[in-house]
Amino acid sequence: MTDTAATRPMSCPVTHAPASAGESALPQRGTVDPAEFPGAPEVDWVAPGELATDPYPTYRRLRHEAPVAWVPAVNKYLVTSYHECHEIECDQQTYTADVGGSGATMLRALGGHPMLRKDDPDHASERSTINPTLRPKMVKSVWSEVFTRNARTYLDVLADAGPGAAELNRDYAAPVASQNLIDLLGLPDVDVEDMRRWSHAFIAGTGNLLDDPDIWVRCEQARTEVDALLDALIPFYDKHPNESMTSALVGSGLPRQAVAANVKLTITGGMNEPQHMITNMVWALSRHPDQQRRVSVDRSLWPAVFDETARWLSPIGMYPRQTTRPVVLGGVRLPAGAAIGVVVGSANRDERYFDADPAVFDISRPRRPHLAFGSGVHLCAGHWAAKSAVGEIAVPLLYERFPTLRVDTTRETRWDGWVFRGLTDLPVTWNN
Template sequence: MTPTVDLAQARPIPVADWVTIPDLYADPYPVYQRMRAEAPVHWVPAVNRYMVTDYAACHTIEQDQERFSADETNSLMKRAMGHSMLRKDDPAHDVDRKSYGGVLRPNAIKRHWNAVFEQNCAKYLERLENAGPGADLISEFAAPYAAENLRLIMGFRNATQDDMQRWSQTLIDGTGNYADDPDVWAKAEQSSCEVDDAIDEVLPHLRANPDHSLLSGLAHLPIPLEAIRANLKMTIGGGLNEPRDALGATVWALLSNPDQLAQVLAEPSLWSTAFEECIRWIAPIGMYPRESTQDTVLEGVLVPKGARLGVVVGAANRDPKIFDDPETYDINRPKQPHLAFGGGNHFCAGAWVARASVVGVGMPRLFDALPNLRLDPDAPAQAGGWVFRGMLRLPVLWDRR
């Protein structure tokens, strides 16, 4: 039920005309700190959107699709990927989500996908080791590992992990193309067409030869082809970048905090804690859109009907009203729910895959395989992004056995 709000008591939304896209890309957190201190919501001309940086406000939006719709007008995601379940409200969202069945859920992961993760982890750890100390952990391990896992889960027998990486990056670049760069749109459109062609090619085979993959399950359901295409493009985007970026950023955080790494290595149950703290600290999906369906009040601020909102979970997860010393990576902080996987009816469907592939397999095997894994002091790591944020490069050293 929509809460009763007193519009007359609300204050207007301030304008943050000092915010630039390059600043957000390089390091959004100082920007978010300043915005949160001033108001829970700002109008940001650079991104043509109201940015919501307060934890309570973001949580409210996630739980209230009556006032805050996912089906945004002129959505960048719709343009880049088609009208996927992420840009739908219930009941349409629920229909699409249920079409995925149990492929991404814990039981299927235990029965089918953990063995795949183990095999792929061994393959790409060997690739990283062959590249030698000083290699980039992202390009040699985290990215191809996440891509190959996703390729097999989705059922793209007619694509490579390199295809998956290209498709994912160009499609999410389109989804985050707030600068309206025509080159970004061209690359996203090319990848969109390639994904459509791959889906059209593989569906007949999977109808005749069903397996455990997502595409196989979809091939046997009476759902429109356009819905399959849009939802799979959405899955290629988030399903690759979330585990890749969570793995890379958690390794970076642990290597930057040797005392915490020692704790984790001494107590393997802390791998999960290290992962969850990292996606709080650096949310792989840092912002997603909503649109207000009515004039309303959000944490004391007047939000007009039709407002294009950016739910900045990357800022909410560092809200000092919720988290002590939020700018610091700390596996020993008191447990508090973060918003990195979203919430409500749009809670990330791939959360279990990310946790299983990164926490259950990827990180423990990595540190076991590479003795004295450490940062390369002569080649600094680099992070980037704000709509999607992760490690751009992570050169590492280790001791040869």
């Protein structure tokens, strides 16, 4: 997930959700001594295996019992409520993205310090280099045609697989997201399978909280291959710039290590999240045929489908922050240097923030900002590109080509992950 403030959907400071009956507003920072507040409760019942299978029951219990809690199973303070997650994003001085120590899996996975793990002004300096490539005007004038071409190519692949054997992730979502990313980054002669393998390796490394050595082996192999590719591309783009993100990073004058780290950061989030958004949208609509029928007769509803799916099934479930000083968050004391997991997958279903039942998928839901793409200065830079590539092109064209598309319930559907969550297998069928 790369980031920018250019398309920030919500402002800081935090807009507080209405307090529940009998609940008083929390003291503002700077008006209290953190030592006067209790430490965060320790929660020993969270099971990483259950999170990977279905995190939402655990999230709901945490929101109700301990929305800011120390969880030994993941060696972090997990923050699961909307208000506190948003507060963290709006305060770089207290909650830094520059996480350190043994929990900094992203830094190890990518072999460098990308912009996502920096605060301003360093973060803003690197972010500004790619903003022009990903702004709505550039997406519309340059990238929409590319996204459409790639979608149509893999619609043919899906059709060739046939309604009895098609698997949406393998035959469409992954290669479309992969080719879109290859083109956005400007990586010539890269195969979609190599891009997918690199992305999965970096994703696994970034989420490797349990320090699995096999994951690190795959991650290091992917890093070596991408670095070798960049050794040739960086001098090329120095002399032959174009609209790609890699060209923009090279042309900014950033040192090679920063260029490489940010390219690998984009590979990490730039394929996996759009891929999961395609399959998530189809899965959600297949489970809600009444809403699918509405969209089929009113194409103007596609942006609402994209936005509600991103909230309901957030592809990024959690990302890290670290406290720079003692602070009170959600009425409990956190020490300086505390490793925090900002669980936006839970915050986006917070009953105290959203007006209607947030556990329900509803494209008619009253619009409120969510955190699926981050917020504040770390709002995902690929937000507009994803909306175009997935919400306006890949999924609408999919249903245009296959109007009766639906999940094939005779074959197994598989989900995985909570730090990054998505469908690994989504069998689909349609009427010939």
